[in-house]
Amino acid sequence: MTKILESGIHIRIQRSKGWAGLRLRELWAYRDLFWILAWRDVKLRYKQTALGITWVILQPILTSGIFAVVFGMLAKLPSDNTPYLLFAFAGTLPWTLFAQSLQRAGSSLVSGSELISKVYFPRLVLPIASSFSVLVDFFVGLVTLGVLLLLYQTPFTWNLLALPGLVLVNLLISVGVSFWISAFSVHYRDFIYALPFLIQAWMYASPVAYSSSIVPEQWKALYVLNPMVGIIEGFRWALLGQGEFSWLSFAVSLAVSIVMFFSGAMVFRRIERGFADVI
Amino acid sequence: MNKLAIHIENVSKVYRIDATTGGAVSRTLQDDLVSLARKPLRRGASSTHKQEIWALRDVSFDIHEGEVVGLIGRNGAGKSTLLKILSRITEPSAGYIDLYGRVGALLEVGTGFHTELTGRENIYLSGAILGMRKSEIDRKFDQIVEFSGVEQYIDTPVKRYSSGMGVRLAFAVAAHLEPEILLVDEVLAVGDAAFQKKSLGKMSEVAESGRTVVFVSHNMGAIKNLCTRAVLLEGGQAIADGDVDSVVQQYLVTASEKGEWHTEIAERTDRKGNGALRFTGFELRNSRGDVVDAAVSGEAVDFVLHYQRTADSLQNTSIYLWLRDAFTKGMLRLGTDLTGQDFSDLPSQGELICHVTRFPLRAGRYYLDLGADIDGVKADRVIRAVTLDVIDGDYYGSGKIPRHPNDGDVLCEHRWDACA
Numbered sequence: 001m002t003k004i005l006e007s008g009i010h011i012r013i014q015r016s017k018g019w020a021g022l023r024l025r026e027l028w029a030y031r032d033l034f035w036i037l038a039w040r041d042v043k044l045r046y047k048q049t050a051l052g053i054t055w056v057i058l059q060p061i062l063t064s065g066i067f068a069v070v071f072g073m074l075a076k077l078p079s080d081n082t083p084y085l086l087f088a089f090a091g092t093l094p095w096t097l098f099a100q101s102l103q104r105a106g107s108s109l110v111s112g113s114e115l116i117s118k119v120y121f122p123r124l125v126l127p128i129a130s131s132f133s134v135l136v137d138f139f140v141g142l143v144t145l146g147v148l149l150l151l152y153q154t155p156f157t158w159n160l161l162a163l164p165g166l167v168l169v170n171l172l173i174s175v176g177v178s179f180w181i182s183a184f185s186v187h188y189r190d191f192i193y194a195l196p197f198l199i200q201a202w203m204y205a206s207p208v209a210y211s212s213s214i215v216p217e218q219w220k221a222l223y224v225l226n227p228m229v230g231i232i233e234g235f236r237w238a239l240l241g242q243g244e245f246s247w248l249s250f251a252v253s254l255a256v257s258i259v260m261f262f263s264g265a266m267v268f269r270r271i272e273r274g275f276a277d278v279i
Numbered sequence: 280m281n282k283l284a285i286h287i288e289n290v291s292k293v294y295r296i297d298a299t300t301g302g303a304v305s306r307t308l309q310d311d312l313v314s315l316a317r318k319p320l321r322r323g324a325s326s327t328h329k330q331e332i333w334a335l336r337d338v339s340f341d342i343h344e345g346e347v348v349g350l351i352g353r354n355g356a357g358k359s360t361l362l363k364i365l366s367r368i369t370e371p372s373a374g375y376i377d378l379y380g381r382v383g384a385l386l387e388v389g390t391g392f393h394t395e396l397t398g399r400e401n402i403y404l405s406g407a408i409l410g411m412r413k414s415e416i417d418r419k420f421d422q423i424v425e426f427s428g429v430e431q432y433i434d435t436p437v438k439r440y441s442s443g444m445g446v447r448l449a450f451a452v453a454a455h456l457e458p459e460i461l462l463v464d465e466v467l468a469v470g471d472a473a474f475q476k477k478s479l480g481k482m483s484e485v486a487e488s489g490r491t492v493v494f495v496s497h498n499m500g501a502i503k504n505l506c507t508r509a510v511l512l513e514g515g516q517a518i519a520d521g522d523v524d525s526v527v528q529q530y531l532v533t534a535s536e537k538g539e540w541h542t543e544i545a546e547r548t549d550r551k552g553n554g555a556l557r558f559t560g561f562e563l564r565n566s567r568g569d570v571v572d573a574a575v576s577g578e579a580v581d582f583v584l585h586y587q588r589t590a591d592s593l594q595n596t597s598i599y600l601w602l603r604d605a606f607t608k609g610m611l612r613l614g615t616d617l618t619g620q621d622f623s624d625l626p627s628q629g630e631l632i633c634h635v636t637r638f639p640l641r642a643g644r645y646y647l648d649l650g651a652d653i654d655g656v657k658a659d660r661v662i663r664a665v666t667l668d669v670i671d672g673d674y675y676g677s678g679k680i681p682r683h684p685n686d687g688d689v690l691c692e693h694r695w696d697a698c699a
Contacts, residue, residue, distance in 0.1 A: 013375060032411075
């Protein structure tokens with residue numbers, strides 16, 4: 001016979017009103033869950049073994065290749081003295097982490113509806129897990145870029161040390177916006193149709209395929225408010241040794257990311273109490 | 280009296296059904312921030328025609344540490360809603376509940392299972408979803424596998440499991456949660472007799488160790504075996520509370536399985552199709568035409584579907600029944616298209632009866648999906664319309680039936696010959 005644990009836990013269940021707390025401590029207690037869910041997604045995606053990983057490597061190369069042809073060769077946009085392929089790749093990498101997170105988060109609650117209606121766990125886990133599952137693809141892409149850099153004999157610089165910090169901010173903004181997207185997707189089923197356009201518009205508002213140096217001076221102040229601008233520029237600086245590190249745009253990115261993260265989590269928590277009844 | 284484990288105080292739950300959106304259940308949004316953004320995204324659906332359904336109304340009772348309480352009542356009486364509130368899946372509309380201790384809920388076996396993943400992977404997935412830390416699962420892994428009895432197949436994808444094996448693995452994970460308060464919904468009705476016994480044993484072990492168990496089931500045998508006390512819910516209210524024998528007796532007197540199914544299917548709002556024909560109820564009948572609550576392997580059974588027609592006339596009406604296991608794997612499809620008997624000129628309401636001469640599945644719990652097509656257009660689809668319990672019968676007339684969980688779920692008439 002097992003001795004029961006005197007946990008001393010007391011939970012009161014009642015209707016919550018207004019803005020609920022984020023219960024970050026509880027979220028932390030469930031941290032294994034978002035790793036396991038992310039790992040499940042990855043596992044299912046890579047289940048077709050060889051082909052699965054080939055696509056993950058090919059996708060950013062093809063995307064960057066198209067950007068290089070369209071924007072580099074045809075439109076002859078500047079790439080600040082780097083091969084356009086590398087230039088586009090370094091932008092595609094953080095962008096894909098962001099865009100894929102949003103896309104997955106949009107469907108994460110709807111596809112996890114079976115779980116939501118049957119088990120209790122902090123619902124914030126689902127959009128977080130979907131961002132984490134994209135992280136694996138991201139690292140595969142990073143290694144691919146590393147190989148390309150060697151092939152092009154681009155020198156690595158000490159700037160590389162800033163990369164972990166940049167990835168963290170990239171992840172933070174991805175998760176933060178994902179909170180917003182996933183909460184909205186449950187409430188408005190048609191939001192999922194608007195999402196691809198939102199992502200596309202956001203991409204053209206970010207220096208993924210082009211250099212931010214072509215943005216007219218009078219728009220710069222507005223442009224930098226897009227948190228992906230600072231992150232993508234940071235990636236190019238760290239990986240390609242390109243330009244100066246702009247503390248200003250990095251600070252803006254970080255600040256916007258933090259605001260998005262907490263506001264997203266608040267909105268999510270506010271809307272989440274109806275999830276089990278709506279889904 | 281022991282310490283208080285659960286205190287339920289005037290708990291109510293209201294669902295608002297919006298008549299304008301075809302009855303989809305939705306919560307009021309008026310105090311939601313998002314109501315502002317709602318208008319441009321949804322085309323002018325003003326929600327004035329709202330109907331309220333009280334799933335629970337002013338339910339209050341206390342449960343003390345070490346008690347094993349059975350929640351009984353007909354479908355729609357509010358048992359599952361109460362359990363959902365207790366397990367924090369949904370919030371009460373009014374009132375509150377105090378829980379003292381770590382809560383583990385087992386609302387449906389196989390929650391979070393993914394059939395593409397192996398048994399081992401699913402143990403981690405399901406364990407984490409139920410609230411276990413990875414280290415805790417590592418520690419209990421061997422026990423879980425042993426309890427489930429699927430050691431040999433632990434690295435095989437769950438999609439290759441028989442339904443019995445999957446259920447046993449899922450139950451094994453949940454049984455090792457070790458919560459102080461355990462909430463259980465209808466899990467014992469799955470699996471074969473031997474496994475049911477094992478599950479019951481595990482549950483009483485939980486109870487004996489002084490933990491609190493709240494158990495919802497339609498299986499009065501299991502309730503009587505396991506519980507010391509029962510609460511009877513009807514129409515969202517607790518109408519009886521006391522020792523298990525007397526409350527179960529009271530329930531059996533009032534319960535009518537037939538009426539229960541009738542209201543349920545007719546009131547389902549999550550159905551698909553244009554509604555030219557709608558299923559309104561279901562009955563199971565044996566060869567003598569008596570209404571029964573379970574099918575018996577090897578014996579004749581009639582699936583009786585009650586329907587109502589809303590279109591003026593119906594041509595080429597096809598009717599389907601899908602039998603699925605707990606993992607929604609299709610076990611059997613029965614259909615008028617298969618027998619080449621599509622109906623025309625059906626009366627405005629009536630019964631559609633599917634006669635099965637010898638029911639070919641082994642004992643277990645299955646679920647029925649109902650479907651009707653008219654001229655190839657979907658008229659009605661009700662997923663999981665009916666829970667179908669199957670009892671072992673003497674299929675082969677030899678008194679023998681396959682017993683091993685890996686023997687498959689299907690029975691088939693056959694005979695052997697020996698030739699030189």
